[in-house]
Amino acid sequence: MTQDVWAFASHMQKKVLGEGITVELFTLDGLPLKSFSGMQVPANGNISEIPETDLVVLHALWGDPENILKEQTALWPVLRKLHEAGVPILAYTTGSFLLAEAGLLDNRICTTHWHQHQRFEKRYPNVDFRKERYITATGELYCAAGMNAATEVIVHLLGRLSCVEVAKAIEEMFLIDFRREYASEFIAVGGQTYHHDDRILLVQQWMEVHFSTPINLEQLADRSSMSLRTFKRRFKDATGETPMQFLQILRLEQGKDMLRHTHKNVAEVAWAVGYEDPGHFNRLFKRHFGTTPARWRKKQT
Numbered sequence: 001m002t003q004d005v006w007a008f009a010s011h012m013q014k015k016v017l018g019e020g021i022t023v024e025l026f027t028l029d030g031l032p033l034k035s036f037s038g039m040q041v042p043a044n045g046n047i048s049e050i051p052e053t054d055l056v057v058l059h060a061l062w063g064d065p066e067n068i069l070k071e072q073t074a075l076w077p078v079l080r081k082l083h084e085a086g087v088p089i090l091a092y093t094t095g096s097f098l099l100a101e102a103g104l105l106d107n108r109i110c111t112t113h114w115h116q117h118q119r120f121e122k123r124y125p126n127v128d129f130r131k132e133r134y135i136t137a138t139g140e141l142y143c144a145a146g147m148n149a150a151t152e153v154i155v156h157l158l159g160r161l162s163c164v165e166v167a168k169a170i171e172e173m174f175l176i177d178f179r180r181e182y183a184s185e186f187i188a189v190g191g192q193t194y195h196h197d198d199r200i201l202l203v204q205q206w207m208e209v210h211f212s213t214p215i216n217l218e219q220l221a222d223r224s225s226m227s228l229r230t231f232k233r234r235f236k237d238a239t240g241e242t243p244m245q246f247l248q249i250l251r252l253e254q255g256k257d258m259l260r261h262t263h264k265n266v267a268e269v270a271w272a273v274g275y276e277d278p279g280h281f282n283r284l285f286k287r288h289f290g291t292t293p294a295r296w297r298k299k300q301t
Helices: 002-017 065-070 075-084 093-101 114-123 147-161 164-181 198-210 217-224 228-239 243-261 266-272 278-289 293-300
Strands: 056-058 089-092 135-138 141-144
Touching: 002 147, 002 164, 056 093, 065 093, 065 114, 075 089, 075 093, 089 093, 089 147, 093 114, 093 141, 135 147, 135 198, 135 243, 141 147, 147 164, 147 198, 198 217, 198 228, 198 243, 217 228, 217 243, 228 243, 243 266, 243 278, 243 293, 266 278, 266 293, 278 293
Parallel strands: 056 089, 089 141
Antiparallel strands: 135 141
């Protein structure tokens, strides 16, 4: 499916912008990649030959991550270099192990596929692991707990790196079916996000990458194809929170992450996570975390 997403995105970008998207595969040694199913995919080179790029995608790990990670040590400095250069990196499901092993997720929020929750949490105690989240975004590091969540991130990134028309085309082609037919395997795991209401879940995933934009209840209800009254009731029933409370938590958590990992002042952080009034951000932060943003940041140094 991943190849189909990028192939279609390239096709649409060529129609809209006159030039397609170049998608290349790089492996540790430059040899073809052998998939779990036994299919071989030719590589464009080894990881030391990765050219200047707009995005890096890390695919999921199959099998025991510990054994696989021992074979990937040459990848860690490459990932750190790409991150230092500001290149967005998207980790599909258990691909988050690669980011964590490279040390890029220390003191950052992260999620992974639910099958590996306990293993991940135990292996990386310095990571701010959020098992209830399907998507996390921190410092251009994106982690997605499932493939439809990863597609939501791709739509978001295409809107930035390509154009709105291409992002919208991918959303309509690959996410509409999820919204119509989606049955989450994650519902077997307890936790706030793991509920049985698929339409609310997809709205949550959308909010997790668009929290910094102006969002209103009518817009969210429209995305869920429900009336406003029904949407508000079902969101509360599914999550235990109102939509605006959920949005507020997303923004405050992201603000906390930015206070720790960037040099932006409090006003800049407030604006970056969706609050035009820094004073309002300060009040919400103190109410939620028991201290002001400035004091919290000072304690981290």
